[in-house]
Amino acid sequence: METKGTIAALDIGTSEVKLIVGELLGGTLNVLAEGSAPSAGVKRGVIVDIDQTVHAIKQAVTEVERTLGEPIGEVYVAISGEHIQVKDCQGMTSIKGEDNEITDDDVKDVLHSAMVMRIPNELSVVDVLPKTFTVDQQTEITDPRGMIGYRLEVTGKLIIGAKTILHSIKRSIERAGLELAGYVLESLAVSRIAASIDELELGVGIIDIGHETTTLSIYEKNDLVYSTTLPYGGDHLTRDLTYKMNCKYQDAKLAKEEYGVALEALGDPEEKVSYVTINGEHRFEPQSEIGFVLEARLEEIFEMIQKRMTQAGYAHMNSGLILCGGSSSLPGIDQLGKRIFKQSVNVYQPASLGIRHPKYAVAAGMLRYVLSRSAVSKSGFDRAEEKEVVAHGREQDALLMNEQATPVREERSTREQPPKEKKSFSSFFEKFFG
Ligand SMILES: Nc1ncnc2c1ncn2[C@@H]1O[C@H](COP(=O)(O)OP(=O)(O)OP(=O)(O)O)[C@@H](O)[C@H]1O
Numbered sequence: 001m002e003t004k005g006t007i008a009a010l011d012i013g014t015s016e017v018k019l020i021v022g023e024l025l026g027g028t029l030n031v032l033a034e035g036s037a038p039s040a041g042v043k044r045g046v047i048v049d050i051d052q053t054v055h056a057i058k059q060a061v062t063e064v065e066r067t068l069g070e071p072i073g074e075v076y077v078a079i080s081g082e083h084i085q086v087k088d089c090q091g092m093t094s095i096k097g098e099d100n101e102i103t104d105d106d107v108k109d110v111l112h113s114a115m116v117m118r119i120p121n122e123l124s125v126v127d128v129l130p131k132t133f134t135v136d137q138q139t140e141i142t143d144p145r146g147m148i149g150y151r152l153e154v155t156g157k158l159i160i161g162a163k164t165i166l167h168s169i170k171r172s173i174e175r176a177g178l179e180l181a182g183y184v185l186e187s188l189a190v191s192r193i194a195a196s197i198d199e200l201e202l203g204v205g206i207i208d209i210g211h212e213t214t215t216l217s218i219y220e221k222n223d224l225v226y227s228t229t230l231p232y233g234g235d236h237l238t239r240d241l242t243y244k245m246n247c248k249y250q251d252a253k254l255a256k257e258e259y260g261v262a263l264e265a266l267g268d269p270e271e272k273v274s275y276v277t278i279n280g281e282h283r284f285e286p287q288s289e290i291g292f293v294l295e296a297r298l299e300e301i302f303e304m305i306q307k308r309m310t311q312a313g314y315a316h317m318n319s320g321l322i323l324c325g326g327s328s329s330l331p332g333i334d335q336l337g338k339r340i341f342k343q344s345v346n347v348y349q350p351a352s353l354g355i356r357h358p359k360y361a362v363a364a365g366m367l368r369y370v371l372s373r374s375a376v377s378k379s380g381f382d383r384a385e386e387k388e389v390v391a392h393g394r395e396q397d398a399l400l401m402n403e404q405a406t407p408v409r410e411e412r413s414t415r416e417q418p419p420k421e422k423k424s425f426s427s428f429f430e431k432f433f434g
């Protein structure tokens, strides 16, 4: 699909598998097909049953292929969760060609060298995101190809994930008859589409409220500086309603999605949802009562997020907060957010036809992220390959540098140290990929 400038993005969520195929036309995202299927083999964002996941992926693929009228070959897949770490990295290589002109192969070599890091056996390097290059003494280079030099260095970010979790994702995709084109970090993907360059520069928090997880990602100076995932989401809202209404999960889910509001005050006490209790009794639940239950749980989730933001030193973001994920489609959730976080809160949903729902933010962000990625990064290496990197000989230097790397979940004290680089990897992306 990639050769035609179109790609397929897969988001294996806890409640739904979402698949979008799209292309970028003059900076505008053009969605060619989308499909989704209920996801039964995923718990808190992690695949626990490959068979069930394969089944859901196949369903979504069938839907998309029907619209497209052609088969999907390869897909990019979103990765997220507590098992993901983002670390600073550096790499170095000598330039091989006789004329000393830097080629794609040199870039590939230097990116590979940046992946040399001693990591525990159970972890894999998923991706390397170049920030800036140095050719001999010349620093701050964004694309070194075509330049002349002897020594090429790179600084950037390394994405590391748990081998077992990544393996299940890869295996599910392959068993669904697809090829894995590469992994994309959910937080980065969403930031590409839900926030503007200015917001990412000035500081913004993105909160993805899914089904069993809520992920907060903080961006400052175009850099992902903090990320954390809570094991709460829409599933908890639905479960709270089953107790309140004494009904089946599916009935509570329907009530939530059709009549739910994030604030009791927004619910109309005269508007009543008709349903059957678990004992077979016919009952009516006022919308305001549904709002009361949802508001209480959402308030709790937001307070937990706020606590983590404060602990990490990001209590107030200059550009405020952006909500996405399926649960953020509840009316009034932005108002509730403003009340709790005491800053501007907006809900993001993709604008493209067919995916106008905040639950599509990750998949739509992936499309933009991958389609606008530079040739420098693409020339790097096969992104679908999970790397197991062992340091040898000369690579020891890189290893030692990398051992001082800090994870994304860094606290304010670390963050407040003056940045060594003027540009972040995200601004690098903007230049090349944005
Ligand atoms: N209109 C709606 N009103 C309220 N909630 C909704 C609505 N539409 C979807 N949801 C809820 O959104 C959740 C699914 O969102 P999403 O697709 O973003 O989650 P996911 O990616 O599958 O899960 P996770 O990110 O936790 O792995 C479900 O709990 C669903 O009930």
Ligand SMILES: [Mg+2]
Pocket (backbone or CB within 6 Å): 013, 014, 210, 211, 325, 362
């Ligand atoms: Mg999700």
